[in-house]
Each structure stands twice: as structure tokens, then as C-alpha cells.
Amino acid sequence: MKIIKLPAILPGDLDLAIVNQQLRSRTAQLDWSAVISAPEQYLAVLLAGLDLDDDAEVLDCETSTLSDTIAQKVAQVLLSSGQPHIESKPTVNAIAPALWQQPKSIPQQDNVAVPSVFEVEHNNEPILQPPSYYQIRAELEQAVLADLLGPAGGEYEEIDEARVSDRYLVGLIAPLHRRQRLEQSDDDALQTEELTTDQTGSVDLSIEQLDELAVNGVGTSDDGTTEPTNPTAETMFPSSMGMSFCVSGTATAMRITAGWGQYKRIESEYLKNAAGKAKQIWRRHPIVGQSPAISLTAGKIAPWRIDPEHEVYVRGQIRACGDDWIVSLFLVNEQREPQRSRDQAWLFQPELSVESATNQKDIFIRRVQVRSPGKCDPGQYAEEQLMEMLYRRHVEFAIGHGIGVHAEVAAGRTDRAVRLCTRVVPAYEVPKTDAPTFDEAGTELVLDMKELANSTAAELLAKLNPLVRAYADWIAIQKNRVAQLHEYADTANDALANCARAKARIQSGLDLLQADAKALAAFQFMNQAMWQQRVHSLYAEQKRRGEDVEISIIDVAQNRSWRPFQVAFILLNLPSITDLAHPDRCHETAAIADLLWFPTGGGKTEAYLGLTAYTIGLRRLQGAIAGRSGESGVAVLMRYTLRLLTLQQFQRATALICACEAIRREHPTKWGNEPFRISLWVGQKTTPNRTEQSEEFLKQKLGQYQSTSSGSPHQVWTYW
Known part of the structure; x- marks a missing residue:
């Protein structure tokens, strides 16, 4: 018997009358798996004269192969012709995790106890199966999409609201010829006035535009731009x-x-x-x-x-x-x-x-991007070429106009796509990025902060040099791959040259620890401070949870170890921090500003906090330079653009400063008599910027303005 696979949208290229004859003669069988749209007038031709009971084999109307919508339509067509009703399958989210499944019914037998549902085993697996994180996230994503885009109630849903545009917030395409809504009242009682539009979707309003609301306050360089208190009235929608x-x-x-x-x-x-x-x-x-x-x-x-x-x-x-x-x-x-x-x-x-209309399916190729090197900055062009090389397997097949585009790539290829479709809410899966493990960087590499804090110069060389060797081996492996890159060969060689330069800087940092006693002491100070702040932060966190824990249990190597890239970042910056005349620091054209680029949670903060501890420790050891004391002044500035992130990072930096201060108090002759301090400035909207502003702020807002017997106000120190 021949199997006829129905097209996605009926009738497609099929002659439904001929297919109907083949079904009635029992020479063909239907395959509904690809059908997404089946108008009733075409179903009536396809199913004419057929009976579900007698023709079930050729119809193949099992609910497992029919979508819920198509099953309902087939049922309506058969019912309208006097045929039995097809039970449609219940709507089930295909990606929803199965938290629990009712076992198949067990026939009741005389004098035989039927076990409860929790005692039934299915293939020797437990009935209760907790969903994975990916399943939970996928279900949450679908719930958000259904709420914002719809249809939340299925393809034939009913919405009991004044307007559908009040129910769904995204994925709306307005009619090209619209009426302006002047009053937000009942839908049928709106006052209207006609708008004129052209084919590009631009509009020419024939009514007076509403003025924007006045903005409270004035933006400054300290506080940033001031946002309006209310959004402006929306007058344009895409058509x-x-x-x-x-x-x-x-x-x-x-x-x-x-x-x-x-x-x-x-x-x-x-x-x-x-x-x-x-x-x-x-x-x-x-x-x-x-x-x-x-x-x-x-x-x-x-x-x-x-x-x-x-x-x-x-x-x-x-x-x-x-x-x-x-x-x-x-x-x-x-x-x-x-x-x-x-x-x-x-x-x-x-x-x-x-998609393609022929047998050649993979017809979509990389989107053409023509850009001349002479039309942009050389450094920018080189950066773009580097990104092209690194992401050559992540091809951009299309660009959306007012919407996102998703590409279905061909099997086994990354440079060809078989289908392009729009996505109102585009999504992209970002793979997790992990730092190299200890084994990848060499088994002899030591990353324990406590052990590094107590190591001599020669010991540090033996414990950290495997990191340099591992990086050199990785560079050698990449050089062997350059010949395979063809058009990216020049870009690859430039990238490897930068890698070699970074390796040389890391080696220079190691050499500095061998030659400079103050740098060695500052490096040991950094590891001790980072070790203490890491352990005490974990201890405080568990104490806040109400756990009964001893700090000796937390003070183990796995809780106080660097990641390899953190040590590499610190080592390559040591020479320029230590030597004020180093070319990496002060050369007119060759000076370097290192950017540590790593996903959230990967350890960026720990890396620059380590450099912070090294810097403030080195300043105390170097003493006065060019008439400026190493115990005074600001050593490090940190700035964050988000308020919650500012508070979190300030807490972590404070833990480090506390650790540094604890070390200083144990050895004040070495690390100076001036305490290590940290302060927070968040702009004049939250804290005063000047002393006179602080005094006025306290007098008006906090009621802390008091006078001494001499009539002059007390000096008040405020810490924020």
C-alpha cells in the first residue's frame, strides 16, 4: 500500500480528488505528520465517502500522528458528513517535564491486593522523576512566550478582554490604514480621526501631537542622564x-x-x-x-x-x-x-x-557583508576580521526587519541553511564557558593561595612555570591549524603573535618575582589576603544561613585556589604595576590596557581583586616615590553601572580590604601605620559630594545638626 505524505498546507501540489479515490480503493494510506494547516473545504474533498471505522487503516487518524488542531478539523468534517467523531488528543506541552505519570490500570483480581501507585514499578525505574534544569527553564520560557506573545489558550482560544492588544504585548502588526485612538475607553466608543500612511509604514498625523511630560531634574556628568518620569504616548505601530x-x-x-x-x-x-x-x-x-x-x-x-x-x-x-x-x-x-x-x-x-521549492534544500548561504578596509579604522578592521575567524562556524544567514530570524541549518553543515523563519522573541543558546582544569594546565601547577603565600621565589617559579609551558604548548598546537584556515591565515597569524606576546608578559611577571624582593613580598601579601577573604566570606555566608560550621572545615585548598586564567592575568600585569616607567604602562603608542573578558560567574572579580591587593601592598613597600607617600592617596578606582552590582562588588572589595588590614595590624612595621580604607561614592542624588553639602544634608534630612558650647557645629564623619 502506497503512503501519501500530506503537505504542510493542504492541498499543496496534490489532487485531492484523486487521493480520495486511492483511499476508497484501499491502494493508499495517509501520513498526517507534516500537516500544519488543513482548510475544511479541502478536507471535505479528501475525506468524501470515507468512514472512520471502516477506513481507519487508510486514514491513519491515530491521535499520535495528528496535531490537536488538525484532529479537531478532521472530526468536524466527518461529523458534518455523518461520520463518527475522532477523539482529539489533549493539549500537551511537548517540552514539559513529566513530574509524575499515572501507571497503567491494574486489573482487580479476587483476593489479590492491588499495590498503590507509589509501589508500582515501571521498567524498574521510579515513577517520580524530577525534571532537569533544562526542562524547567524550557517550560518557563514557553510560559513567558505564551503570556507575552500567545496564544496562551490554544489556536482557537477565547479572550475575555476589551482588546486583544491589551492581552498580548509583542508580535502586533497594525493595519496600514489606522484610526488614531484619542481616548482609552471602551473599544466601541472610541473617538477616532483618520491617519494617512504610505507603503513604508510611515504615518502623517492629522491631529496635534501631545507634548512630552516635563523631566524632573537635570542630568549631570556625576549622575548620568535623567529619565522621564512617564513614557511618551505611542503613536506609531509597525504595519x-x-x-x-x-x-x-x-x-x-x-x-x-x-x-x-x-x-x-x-x-x-x-x-x-x-x-x-x-x-x-x-x-x-x-x-x-x-x-x-x-x-x-x-x-x-x-x-x-x-x-x-x-x-x-x-x-x-x-x-x-x-x-x-x-x-x-x-x-x-x-x-x-x-x-x-x-x-x-x-x-x-x-x-x-x-524554504526551497525544489529538491535542493540547503539553498541559504552566508549573508553578504562587503566592507572595505579603507573605510574604517585599521584596528577596528583587524578586530572584525578576528571575530570573523573565531565565529566562522556561526553563520549569519539573514537579517530581520523589525523582527528576529531563526535559521535551520543543514544536517552536518554550518554554512548552509534549509529554512529561515521569523521569531518575534528571538532566542539563542549561549554555551557555558569553563576555565581550563588543573590537568589541562599541567599537574605540577599550584593554585592554592595559602601555599603560594608561603612560597619562596624559587618555589614560586617551579609552581607557576607549568602555566607558561601549557600556554606555549597550546600556541604550538594552534600554529599547526593555520594552514587549514585558508582565507583567515593572515588573521590567525596576527592572533598567534598576540598570544606569543601575552606569554612573554606572563613570563616577565614570573621573572620579576625572582628579581624584585618587594614584588615578591607584595605577591605573597596578595595571596594571603585573597586566601583570608575567600575563606572568611564563605564562613560568614554559612553562618548567616544558620549553619553550625567551623572555619577549619572551610579552610581547605578547594575553597582558596585560583583559576589558571586568573593567575595568568595577574602575572602579565605585574611588571607594569611594579615599574612606573614600564613601556606597557607609559609608552605613547604601545601602552596596554588589558580587558578581562569572561562570562558572569567565571571569576573576573577575583582576578582584579588580586591585582588590587598586590597594588596596595606594593605601595606600602615602595614607600615615597617622587615625593608622594605610598601610605596615602587613592590606589584603586572601581566603577559599576548598576546599583545592585555596585553594592555586591563593594561588599566583596570590603572583605578584601578587611583581610589586608588584618595582615597590616599583625606586621605594622612592614605594611605601615596608616590603615587600609575603602569608601563608596554613588553620586549626589544619594550622597553629598562636598563637605558643605554634607553639613546641609545632615541638618535638613537627618536632624543631626548640633552645636557645641562654643556655638560651632560638631565635626561629623559620615561613611557611605
Whole structure:
């Protein structure tokens, strides 16, 4: 028996009458797995004269192969022709984790005890299976998308709200010819005034625009720009969305699929008002269409009307780009907004996708980006080429216009795609980045802060030199790969040259510890301070949780060890911090500002806190330089742009300063009599910037203005 796989959108290229004859003669069987849209008029032709009970084998209407929507439509068609009803499967989120599954029913037998559901074993696996973090996150993501984009209640949902645009906040395409809403009252009682629009979606308002609300306060360089207290009234909505992409010159035709959710104001089948009559609600109707094959020839694409009942078109243009094609497609809502129930002319949950119309499926290639080196800064161009090399397997196939685009890559390839589709809420999976393990950096590498704090210069060389050797070995391996990069060979060689320079700087840091006693002492001071702050921070955290723990249990190597990249970052910066005349620090063109780029939680803070401890310890050992004391002044400035991040990082930095101060108090003759201090400045909106402002602030806000017997105010120190 021949199996006929139905197209995604009926009828496709099939002659449904002929297929119906084959089904009735028992020479063919249907495969519904790919169907996403099946209009009832086509189903009526396909299923004419068929009976579910007698023709179940050829219909293959098992609920496991039918989507819920298609099953309902098939049931309606069969019921309308007097056929039995097909039970549709319940709506199930495909990615929802199965927390618990009811076991199959167990037949009751006389005098035999039936175990409870928690005693039943299924394939020797426990019934209760906790979901993974990925499953929970995926379910949460779907819940957020359903709430913001919809449809939260299924493809034929009912919405009991005044407007659908109040229910869903993203994925709205307005009609090209809109009416301006002057009052936010009931939908049917809105006062309106016509707007004129053009095909690009720009609008010419025929009413006076509302003035923006006055801004409280004035932005300053200290506080940043001041934001308005209220957003401005929104007067423009997009009437189209689309994408541009590149198609291989070997392709001959493509096919477009477009659709959206159409909401109509009708009477509910379920909800009743206070009088017991059917309530007026918004009912969703999914609309999906598939275009005929579109030939890839230069010029404008003939406008394609997706559905005969709605003035919604897909427009586009094809341009030649060498031997390939650049295609731009737009889904345009050219409807006119009615005076009442206006959301009927809006498009919700819009989708636009494109794929090949021939047997050659992987027709989409890298999007062309032509940029001349002479049109940008040489350093910027070199950086862009480096990014191109590093991310050569992450190809950008398309660019969205007012929307994101997702590409389905070909099997086993990264430079070809088989399908492009729009995404109202684009998403990208960012892989977790882990620092190299100890084994990768060499088994002889020592990263224990306590052990490094108590090591001599010769011992440090033996314990840290494996890091340099491991980096050198990695560079040698990468050099062997340059020949495989072809067009990126020059960029790869430049990158390896920078790697070699970084290795040399790390080696210079190690050599400095051998030659400079003060640098060695500051390095030991840094490791001791970092060790103490790390251990005591963990101890304090567990104490706040109410745990009964001893600090000796926490003070173990795994809780006080560096990560390899942190030690490397610290070593390559030691020479320029130690020597005020070092070229990395003061050369006019060759000076370096090192950027530590690592994902959140990877250990950036620990790295620069280590350099902070080294710097303030070295200043105390070097004493006065050029008439300036090493015990006074500001050694390190840290700035953060987010308030919560500022507080968190300030706490971590304070723990380090406390550790440094504890070390200083044990050896004041070595580390000086002046205490280590830390302060926080968060701008004049929160704390005063000047002494006179501080005095006035205390007098007016805190009521702490007091006079001494002599009539002069007390001196007040305020710490923030």
C-alpha cells in the first residue's frame, strides 16, 4: 500500500480528488505528520465517502500522528458528513517535564491486593522523576512566550478582554490604514480621526501631537542622564515585518509560508454574562498560507495575498549579488482599521518563513557583508576580521526587519541553511564557558593561595612555570591549524603573535618575582589576603544561613585556589604595576590596557581583586616615590553601572580590604601605620559630594545638626 505524505498546507501540489479515490480503493494510506494547516473545504474533498471505522487503516487518524488542531478539523468534517467523531488528543506541552505519570490500570483480581501507585514499578525505574534544569527553564520560557506573545489558550482560544492588544504585548502588526485612538475607553466608543500612511509604514498625523511630560531634574556628568518620569504616548505601530537573506546562485525557486492569528469579536460558546446570555469575546482563528513556487529572477516579487478574506500580502524583491541572490521579503498588513472592534484588522503572532521549492534544500548561504578596509579604522578592521575567524562556524544567514530570524541549518553543515523563519522573541543558546582544569594546565601547577603565600621565589617559579609551558604548548598546537584556515591565515597569524606576546608578559611577571624582593613580598601579601577573604566570606555566608560550621572545615585548598586564567592575568600585569616607567604602562603608542573578558560567574572579580591587593601592598613597600607617600592617596578606582552590582562588588572589595588590614595590624612595621580604607561614592542624588553639602544634608534630612558650647557645629564623619 502506497503512503501519501500530506503537505504542510493542504492541498499543496496534490489532487485531492484523486487521493480520495486511492483511499476508497484501499491502494493508499495517509501520513498526517507534516500537516500544519488543513482548510475544511479541502478536507471535505479528501475525506468524501470515507468512514472512520471502516477506513481507519487508510486514514491513519491515530491521535499520535495528528496535531490537536488538525484532529479537531478532521472530526468536524466527518461529523458534518455523518461520520463518527475522532477523539482529539489533549493539549500537551511537548517540552514539559513529566513530574509524575499515572501507571497503567491494574486489573482487580479476587483476593489479590492491588499495590498503590507509589509501589508500582515501571521498567524498574521510579515513577517520580524530577525534571532537569533544562526542562524547567524550557517550560518557563514557553510560559513567558505564551503570556507575552500567545496564544496562551490554544489556536482557537477565547479572550475575555476589551482588546486583544491589551492581552498580548509583542508580535502586533497594525493595519496600514489606522484610526488614531484619542481616548482609552471602551473599544466601541472610541473617538477616532483618520491617519494617512504610505507603503513604508510611515504615518502623517492629522491631529496635534501631545507634548512630552516635563523631566524632573537635570542630568549631570556625576549622575548620568535623567529619565522621564512617564513614557511618551505611542503613536506609531509597525504595519509590516520582514527579512533579507542570501540564496545560492544554484537555486532556482523558493516557497514562502506566512500566517498569523486573526481575532474576531463573536459570542462565546462557553462564557455567559450576568443576564445568562452568551458573552462577547475575542475568538482566535489561525490563518496560514503557502505560496506557489517563486522563481529566483531579479526584480520585484509579485504580491502574494495570503488569504482571500484579508488584505494581507507578502511583498519582496530579488537582486543579483555576483552569482548569488539577495532576497528581501515583507509581510504587510494592508487592511483598513474599522471604527469598531479594531483588533480584527490587526495581526497577532505573525510568522513568515521561506524554504526551497525544489529538491535542493540547503539553498541559504552566508549573508553578504562587503566592507572595505579603507573605510574604517585599521584596528577596528583587524578586530572584525578576528571575530570573523573565531565565529566562522556561526553563520549569519539573514537579517530581520523589525523582527528576529531563526535559521535551520543543514544536517552536518554550518554554512548552509534549509529554512529561515521569523521569531518575534528571538532566542539563542549561549554555551557555558569553563576555565581550563588543573590537568589541562599541567599537574605540577599550584593554585592554592595559602601555599603560594608561603612560597619562596624559587618555589614560586617551579609552581607557576607549568602555566607558561601549557600556554606555549597550546600556541604550538594552534600554529599547526593555520594552514587549514585558508582565507583567515593572515588573521590567525596576527592572533598567534598576540598570544606569543601575552606569554612573554606572563613570563616577565614570573621573572620579576625572582628579581624584585618587594614584588615578591607584595605577591605573597596578595595571596594571603585573597586566601583570608575567600575563606572568611564563605564562613560568614554559612553562618548567616544558620549553619553550625567551623572555619577549619572551610579552610581547605578547594575553597582558596585560583583559576589558571586568573593567575595568568595577574602575572602579565605585574611588571607594569611594579615599574612606573614600564613601556606597557607609559609608552605613547604601545601602552596596554588589558580587558578581562569572561562570562558572569567565571571569576573576573577575583582576578582584579588580586591585582588590587598586590597594588596596595606594593605601595606600602615602595614607600615615597617622587615625593608622594605610598601610605596615602587613592590606589584603586572601581566603577559599576548598576546599583545592585555596585553594592555586591563593594561588599566583596570590603572583605578584601578587611583581610589586608588584618595582615597590616599583625606586621605594622612592614605594611605601615596608616590603615587600609575603602569608601563608596554613588553620586549626589544619594550622597553629598562636598563637605558643605554634607553639613546641609545632615541638618535638613537627618536632624543631626548640633552645636557645641562654643556655638560651632560638631565635626561629623559620615561613611557611605
